[in-house]
Amino acid sequence: MNRATPEILKHYFDTVAKADANFSYRGPFLDQFTEVILEVASSAGNAFEIERSIQRKMSFILVESFQNILKHASIEEENQVDNGLFSFRLVDRSFIINSINFITKKDSEQLCRMIEVVNEHNRNKTIKEFYMQHLQNNELSEKGGAGLGLIELARKSGSIILYEMEEAQDCVVFHQQITMRNEDGEVDDIGNYIKANKIRYEELKRDGVFLSFSGEVSQKNLLPLLSLVESNAMAGHKNKFKARKAGHALIEVMQNISRYAKSKDTGGPVVGYLNVGLAEEKIFIIAGNTIDKKEKYALNEKLDQLTQLSEQALSELHQEVMKKSIHDDEKLRSGLGLIEVLRSSSQKVDYGFYPTISEEELFSMLITV
Amino acid sequence: MNLNDLNISATEETPEVLLSASSGKSFLKGRSLPENAFEFYRPIIAWAKNYVEHNGVGLEVTLSFDYLNSSSSRFLFEMLHALDQSENSASYVVRWQTDPEDELMIEKGEELQRLLRMKIEIV
Numbered sequence: 001m002n003r004a005t006p007e008i009l010k011h012y013f014d015t016v017a018k019a020d021a022n023f024s025y026r027g028p029f030l031d032q033f034t035e036v037i038l039e040v041a042s043s044a045g046n047a048f049e050i051e052r053s054i055q056r057k058m059s060f061i062l063v064e065s066f067q068n069i070l071k072h073a074s075i076e077e078e079n080q081v082d083n084g085l086f087s088f089r090l091v092d093r094s095f096i097i098n099s100i101n102f103i104t105k106k107d108s109e110q111l112c113r114m115i116e117v118v119n120e121h122n123r124n125k126t127i128k129e130f131y132m133q134h135l136q137n138n139e140l141s142e143k144g145g146a147g148l149g150l151i152e153l154a155r156k157s158g159s160i161i162l163y164e165m166e167e168a169q170d171c172v173v174f175h176q177q178i179t180m181r182n183e184d185g186e187v188d189d190i191g192n193y194i195k196a197n198k199i200r201y202e203e204l205k206r207d208g209v210f211l212s213f214s215g216e217v218s219q220k221n222l223l224p225l226l227s228l229v230e231s232n233a234m235a236g237h238k239n240k241f242k243a244r245k246a247g248h249a250l251i252e253v254m255q256n257i258s259r260y261a262k263s264k265d266t267g268g269p270v271v272g273y274l275n276v277g278l279a280e281e282k283i284f285i286i287a288g289n290t291i292d293k294k295e296k297y298a299l300n301e302k303l304d305q306l307t308q309l310s311e312q313a314l315s316e317l318h319q320e321v322m323k324k325s326i327h328d329d330e331k332l333r334s335g336l337g338l339i340e341v342l343r344s345s346s347q348k349v350d351y352g353f354y355p356t357i358s359e360e361e362l363f364s365m366l367i368t369v
Numbered sequence: 370m371n372l373n374d375l376n377i378s379a380t381e382e383t384p385e386v387l388l389s390a391s392s393g394k395s396f397l398k399g400r401s402l403p404e405n406a407f408e409f410y411r412p413i414i415a416w417a418k419n420y421v422e423h424n425g426v427g428l429e430v431t432l433s434f435d436y437l438n439s440s441s442s443r444f445l446f447e448m449l450h451a452l453d454q455s456e457n458s459a460s461y462v463v464r465w466q467t468d469p470e471d472e473l474m475i476e477k478g479e480e481l482q483r484l485l486r487m488k489i490e491i492v
Binding site for chain 1: 381382402403404435436438439440442443446447450468470471472473480483484
């Protein structure tokens with residue numbers, strides 16, 4: 001049953017409110033997504049003006065962590081429901097990368113030993129020597145690289161690798177956190193997100209959400225997110241044109257957030273919230289942004305009117321707005337975007353407004369394709 | 370006709386464009402999803418207006434999109450509307466090239482047709 005509701009965004013909003021950016025992807029993990037995740041992270045780094053040196057290291061760590069999941073994913077079953085979770089957040093100008101994946105018991109024992117050794121070297125500030133030594137010995141495991149990737153992760157992040165191994169029925173659930181601190185911050189200040197990540201993973205699974213993003217909504221991260229949504233929609237629909245319909249809805253939703261959130265331009269990045277899931281072979285998008293309380297009534301009224309319209313009436317309204325646009329000097333905001341968002345949904349669009357602790361109201365909208 | 374060809378390479382978010390008065394064969398092809406499509410479509414609209422002002426005859430435009438966002442639809446319509454105003458519009462051929470299974474793009478082609486006098490061939 002499709003459990004998606006606009007309220008989901010409110011709940012997620014409360015859990016990510018402290019982060020400048022938050023990205024969670026619940027698989028499937030494919031090599032082609034490495035670039036996608038990197039682009040989303042770089043875009044977050046640029047939006048919040050993170051130092052280049054940190055961004056470079058962050059890119060390396062992201063790629064290495066993601067590739068490690070791909071390399072060590074031992075549980076590869078057909079139609080596997082659980083893929084694990086790959087997430088990163090930007091908090092106080094520090095990047096925190098958390099992952100959850102499934103490994104064999106044998107691998108988990110080896111991995112535990114390796115992490116303990118690496119962490120010990122990091123505490124003793126001998127990680128560089130250990131890396132060189134390891135490189136010379138050139139020991140290779142069956143899956144390529146005797147933990148060289150892990151040593152590099154620890155070395156580049158300069159932080160202790162946090163982890164937890166959880167015994168499951170026929171495998172071990174491996175929880176990991178790599179922290180890339182900002183130049184002034186202390187690693188210990190950042191905190192351990194492993195527990196929060198576990199909860200997040202369970203919530204995303206429960207809600208059928210495979211992608212959850214909060215942060216700057218811009219054209220730069222639209223393209224990688226589009227490719228992620230298209231691939232997942234393709235896997236769900238098995239039809240590229242239906243997958244593109246989901247992509248089309250995503251484009252309109254994100255551009256609509258970007259366009260209207262800009263109206264209260266404060267000079268900072270335009271922040272939005274996006275959750276995409278698959279239920280009953282339909283893609284759903286729960287997206288929104290914060291708005292001034294005084295804007296709520298106008299938007300609510302407009303949506304109340306628009307969502308009452310039949311498919312035919314919306315199409316006629318679309319034609320009317322298009323005709324008028326020829327003589328309109330307003331090149332950015334014609335109102336077509338919102339109509340297009342509503343038209344892209346195969347079910348009546350559901351939406352809600354929720355108070356936040358600040359003077360703003362959280363607007364959330366559910367679109368089903 | 371003394372009107373330069375307009376040739377624009379495709380990017381990840383904008384289509385490949387060739388508008389040619391000399392050969393008469395023109396096309397827009399690919400993805401069109403810029404946030405504000407006005408900047409991208411401005412030279413395209415200007416070219417179409419110029420073509421009409423020069424009394425261009427027999428233009429064939431093939432339009433083929435994977436994605437066409439609402440902002441692009443709006444300015445693509447402005448370009449087609451400019452051609453539609455020409456006395457020679459009956460001599461123009463606009464082909465909307467799409468896959469028969471692509472319901473969304475077929476619908477977009479039909480919507481543009483309803484806004485114009487000249488015929489759009491959905492192929």
